[in-house]
Amino acid sequence: MRSIENLPYCITLKQRGLQQSISSTLATIAKLHELLREEFVKYGQIMGDSGNIIDKPNIDEIQEFISKYYSKEKFTYFAVVAFNKQTDGIKELQILKNNNIDEAIFISSFDGKEKVKRVSTVKSLNSKFKHTILVSFDNIKDIKKYENVALDSFLAESKNLFINFGFEYPDLKTGKIYQKKSTQLLSFNATNKFSGKCEQCNGHGLVEDIDLDLLIFKDKNLDEHFLNLEDNGKGAYKYVNIRPNSIQKICKNRKLI
DSSP states (O other): OOOOOSOOOOOOOOOOOOOOOTTOOHHHHTTHHHHHHHHHHHHOOEEOTTSOEEOOOOHHHHHHHHHHHOTTSOOEEEEEEEEEEEOOSHHHHHHHHHTTOOEEEEEETTTOOEEEEEGGGOOOOOTTSEEEEEEEESOGGGGGGGTTTOSSEEEEEOSSOEEETTTEEEOTTTOOEEEOOOTTTTOSSOOSTTSOOOTTTTTSSOOOOOOHHHHBOTTSOTTSOOBSSOBOSSSSBTTTOOOHHHHHHHHHHTTOO
């Protein structure tokens, strides 16, 4: 037989064990969490304390927010032409030239370094990497001059604050800042800074802490077995492999005792 024709489609079923972790729930195992997360991002709304809906701010709202809540903060402002975007830069560079922008800040994922370049000297960007292109200005009153340049949004940076209005949406009534809707925000396992993972429990729902009253025998000296840890049979604490007298030496060297 040289050939087989008109075979129907085949469906392959494969059985595998469930990969569970400390943060697994019925919703994550059944994939309901992913579906609900997408629905909330698509149809959900960010509600402020006053019951108002929080959306991405426009130029007037950014200016009002800064003037109302951070009038004394010394910000440097940036029109964001591209933010961590994989692009060859041709479109972005043309917009900069059309708006008579001579210099811009270029940051590539290749090395993460911030470089100020004359726009006329940049022909294109390496599309294999992600790029951030920023145009800086000092006065919030000048923000409308950069409306056509800020394809993404605006940034405000000071010594103490960094606000990206493309991801962080302010409530003009209270001054609070809310993160934009995203699947990352509704994920308790995501590791990037835009995730909604709890910083205290690390997304596990449990907080691990050290009870010093249970750990330390306060009636023991430093050269004795003063920590409530098992001995490894060789005169050191089990698991950490540190001898009690080593801790005493460290304290003496650092003049703690």
